[in-house]
Amino acid sequence: MRLESGRAIKMRRLHKFAVACLALTLSGSAAAQFDFLNKAIDAAKSKMGPAGNLLDKAKPVIDSMGIDESKEIEIGNTFAASLLGAKPLLNDPALHRYINTLGRWLAMQTERPDLPWAFGVLDDDGFNAFATPGGNIFVTKGLLARMRSESELAGVLSHEIAHVIRKHYLNAIQTNALAGGTADLIAENVKKGPAEFRSYFAGLFKDVYSKGLDKGDEYEADRIGVVIAARAGFDPYGLPGVLQTLQSQNPRDGGFTLLFETHPTPTDRLDSLSKAMNGRFDSSNGSVGKSFSERSKEFSR
Numbered sequence: 196m197r198l199e200s201g202r203a204i205k206m207r208r209l210h211k212f213a214v215a216c217l218a219l220t221l222s223g224s225a226a227a228q229f230d231f232l233n234k235a236i237d238a239a240k241s242k243m244g245p246a247g248n249l250l251d252k253a254k255p256v257i258d259s260m261g262i263d264e265s266k267e268i269e270i271g272n273t274f275a276a277s278l279l280g281a282k283p284l285l286n287d288p289a290l291h292r293y294i295n296t297l298g299r300w301l302a303m304q305t306e307r308p309d310l311p312w313a314f315g316v317l318d319d320d321g322f323n324a325f326a327t328p329g330g331n332i333f334v335t336k337g338l339l340a341r342m343r344s345e346s347e348l349a350g351v352l353s354h355e356i357a358h359v360i361r362k363h364y365l366n367a368i369q370t371n372a373l374a375g376g377t378a379d380l381i382a383e384n385v386k387k388g389p390a391e392f393r394s395y396f397a398g399l400f401k402d403v404y405s406k407g408l409d410k411g412d413e414y415e416a417d418r419i420g421v422v423i424a425a426r427a428g429f430d431p432y433g434l435p436g437v438l439q440t441l442q443s444q445n446p447r448d449g450g451f452t453l454l455f456e457t458h459p460t461p462t463d464r465l466d467s468l469s470k471a472m473n474g475r476f477d478s479s480n481g482s483v484g485k486s487f488s489e490r491s492k493e494f495s496r
């Protein structure tokens with residue numbers, strides 16, 4: 196058996212994506228586009244230092260609860276279904292093709308590329324993004340409208356992807372449930388039939404989503420999000436750019452209330468991120484991506 200070099204694997208991954216969707220490329224010949232993405236990834240990786248190891252450190256706490264990947268996906272789909280009952284998806288197939296192409300390309304850069312990743316845009320003017328276990332990710336129409344570049348959107352999606360790969364929501368449920376003294380109840384419900392199992396976890400999730408995750412999980416998702424976006428060939432400063440936009444918003448503005456209530460302040464997030472990035476990405480040649488009007492032309496065809 197011939198062993199492939201890391202570079203060959205990377206090239207093959209990139210090629211697969213380029214062929215599959217003809218997206219995320221700059222103008223110019225196919226070879227030049229290829230080279231650009233490859234260089235961006237190499238540059239980002241060499242500058243990541245300790246942050247680069249974050250993706251490899253995860254040891255799922257949840258395993259001890261007997262929740263395997265198929266249950267994780269089932270729990271996530273249940274919650275996604277109840278979320279969509281309250282907030283429908285935007286009726287825009289081209290936009291959904293686009294966000295799924297972008298999102299899956301980002302997810303391919305992680306250690307869980309094979310989850311059934313699905314990305315949706317909620318018909319909601321507020322500014323928010325959510326993830327469920329198992330790989331369902333939602334952003335609001337209002338968030339998309341405020342993105343100044345594709346690399347900003349890549350940063351937001353990568354932050355949500357990080358919550359999924361690190362099982363932050365599953366772990367939060369475990370913590371919440373344990374705090375309520377219901378460890379046995381969890382174990383019991385994990386063993387139960389699908390219907391009871393689903394309704395039990397949907398209830399637990401509502402709690403976690405309205406309260407938000409631990410601050411530490413949010414900071415970690417920011418750090419990993421930057422790494423994922425950089426690996427995908429995007430400007431790593433996309434996510435910090437979004438946090439700067441948030442910094443200038445009034446937390447009492449209705450569209451931002453939930454986000455501000457469930458996350459550390461944008462200033463704290465930027466402080467934490469700039470310590471982690473520590474100039475490592477300053478000479479990154481990651482792309483800011485294409486404009487949404489160009490993308491909508493590409494994906495409307």
Ligand SMILES: [Zn+2]
Binds near residue numbers: 354
């Ligand atoms: Zn988050």
